[in-house]
Amino acid sequence: MFERIPDGAETASAVYVLTRDQYERQQNLESGYQIDGEYTSIATELQDECEVDDRVLYPIHIESDELHKVGPDKLMEWFEEFVEGYLEIPFQTCKRYFSGNRSIHIHVPRFVKEHGRGELKELAESYCKETGAEFDCGIYSSKPLFRIPGVEHSKTGVRKIEFEGEWDKAVLAGKVQSGSDDTPESYADVLRDVFLSQPSLTVNSSQTVHNDRYRLFQNLDDEKSVLSFETAEPCIETPLIEKEEYPDQNRNVPKWAQYNDKEFSPYALATGGSRSVAVVEVKGSPFARRDKTIGNGSEPIHALIPAYFYGARGCAGREFTKENEHAPLQLSRYDYKNWDYEPGDRVVIIGGKSKRSIIFSVDSFQASDLGNSLTGEDGTRQSALDYLKNEGFDTGKAGKSESKSFTENNRRQTYSQSQSSGKSETKAARLQRLAEDDGIQLLGYTEVANVANRLLLIGGWTLAWDWLEEQYGAQFKPKRTWENLKEIIEYYDNIHVSIPPKPN
Template identity: 50%
Template sequence: MSTDTSTSKTSSSTERKSNNDCACVQYGFSDEKGPHREPKLRTIFDPIPEGAKTASPIYKLPSEQYERQDEFETGYEIKGGSSIAKEIQDECEEDDRVLCPVHIESDAYHDVGPKTLISWFQEFVDDYLEVPFNTCTLYFSGNRSIHVHVPRFVSGEDDREGLKELAESFCEEAGADLDLGLYSRKRLFRLPGVEHAKSGMPKVEIESTWNHNRIFREANGSNPTTYSSYADVLWDVYVQEPLTFETPIPSRNRPRSLFQVLNPKKTLLEFAHDESGSEIETPLIEQVAYPENPADVPEWSMYNTQEFSPYALASGNPRSVAAVRVKGGPFARRDKRGGATMVPAYFYGAIGCNGGFTKQDVHAPLQLSKKDYRKWDYEVGEKIVIIGGKSGSSRIFSVSSWEATVVGHALMSDEGGRDTALNYLSKQGYNVGASGSTGSNSNGTTTSTSGEFSRETGTIWPARENWNTDVEGLQWKAEQDGIGTLSHKERVRVACRHLQNGWQATWEWFEEQFGPTFKPEITWQFLKGIVEDFEEYNHVDVPPKPA
């Protein structure tokens, strides 16, 4: 494939007419002589040139500056052997006309594995950038790193340096190994779908829960998405409901309306700079009105939005479960639960006692009872799980970032729930105690009379008619009306629940439900796929395929 480094002299006339600034990027290529940069800039709406591997930050050019490139045949006719692209980039940097998409990368994939990388990325995004990690797009680079496309920009040199300093601080404090060179000027970043020169594998989108085998299987066997223009790349990362204006999104030629759709107040990261001022303002956390600046919303929310109570509506209901990150010291206000103690927190996920009140990926106050406040001894930044109920004396555990993430995901996912989260914590060695009809035996092992797991015997009990969870309801339906009444997705949910108690018990349950129509090979393949795709089943041994 030949490398096309020629630059179209006809930029998007529609773009220039609708906006005095042209949003432009520089593309990078690689060939036998090594990587090199295109000598002219292109608008983000122009087609990505053939052979392009990487793209630069976005440069905002007035039409006259963009058209100046047409005066040069190759783009290299610049004094000193430079290119017109670099000259324009320097001018944009001087005038703060650079928009940098926020990316995160680490080359430590083969040293520490994907699980550690994801935990670094999530902590940096959630704790330091204060952006919900589940809004990011993740890619395997094709060789030795994972790329995170964060749906945020930084604008100008001060904020680019601020982002770099923040990443440096995170690496020092967390012992992480992020690629800090990513936040230097004019840095090129690999485009999605591009094959890595060394491995031949493409940059493919992945999920944060995938293990090493799943990632490589996807990279080797998938047909990755490629994009027509850089605007298409940005559209897929940034255009999501919380970041757009409340206007209909055009169905045709959507990327050309990218900057008309995105709300800059919600997509720009801004960093505090040392500036003295004479006006004394009301502290943000004391302000009654919702902040105008989106950057202030997280801090304001964890003091002023609806609190999460681990004890509300506890009578006759299961215990509440919440996974949070402590964001500040305890406080109290007269208008919140009569002056009850609150802790500012970030919620990975939470379910109240009645199951109807939930929180996910938000900042909000966490209520503490008098009993819980007396034993509260947790520092800012610490991740905890709190299991509460009617007594007002909760079980509180200090957990790792990864454990908090898993619990939050388990609580809020369609395939999970309270039981899934508690079972996970129990497997990690935390004494979660009794829940609902679940009791504790003399050894502290969680047991149940029905619809639950016995860790000692590996028995799956029949589901209760008055089932407590949706998955137990599916089990009840299969046992009463036949396994054929469940869809494939519903069978997966039941299998995920049962596999926590081991392969053999799960196998026997499915064999009993199917009866004479049971097909060992199909069931083996079905369960094997679940075990291999989800890390939480690493403890499950897959037996040989039945003959």
């Protein structure tokens, strides 16, 4: 800030107050871009740290690009009304600049800090909404850049020049032609001209040294030069994960996206034996939202997991893909019931039409490798499944996992009858396999009854009940199932099975 403005520079940032440690970290680097970690620039890293610690001073500027549309008088009317009526600062203390093209810039002799920047933006937006004024409120976002007085506008070649009092086109034209208003030596000189011209903002007016840029902040009164916003009622900030709007600070995007970005469904558009594969790092506890629904909006998603996706491909392949991004992971009722993972765990989920996924943990290296096999032009679900098999994981088939009630021994029992008798597979057995492989939704009522009849004959009430409960999952209805099985037993003379009491 105190050094000379580099040749060709057009903009300056807000003032970031560095600690000694931060200053030395920057000075010890040969290049500001040779740093480790998630940042690509030391400047961005230091800016983020200062924002978190509330060590940023944002000079208050007001800008509008509507000069040619509404004229200078209207712009000056807007500026004065906002500065005096909303900020409660005398307008005559502000510096006024013609941008060199289609804007007027007002430099207000006040800073706001990080906690006040958002309030300033809301105040400006509120004024524009109430009055029809048009300000550039983007300059109140994080890491703003301000055009430096004296620099030429890239489109017109005209410098940003100061004017006093009312807008006078002839006076401005003369200043443009004379080439006055050269670029200041440093950005500290810009701030000095704006702030130290107001004796009420200095610590001791009689001892203020106006031409010493290095004493700028020693001369300024901290309380008087920083604008604070007092509200009649305490403001309870909406938690980041509950905000609907996209964050204006990049460091907040991952956390926000874990709860608000489009969720990944392991079950969507599953047909036949198609499966989805996803590998994630769990970032938080399960949550649910009323506006996140399934079944054409008929019911809320049972559970969502905030996650970082190394990679994911849905049942429809490329249409549902996530690659190195933060988003919620959708879980069915059954999968949520069996979810036993904590933040930091790396988890693979293989889903399908049954909504009963195969879920297991992997280490960080496996998660990274699996993500690579799922993403990119050559990424496929099959390559991911092959990788998992080579690593020794059981990926099952058709996205199904066994329930505790209907075990593999039960299933072997249902198929052993026709095999031991040497007969070909019956129609009911084929329907049972179809339901288990591709989903019971493919069967009609009569076909389900045929399978239930078969299971009642083989293993009695318990075997039939457990099989139906597994296939229907969250849609299983105990009372209706009891009534249907009772009806089958009473209809067929060859089924001799005791009927248990009806469930409550």
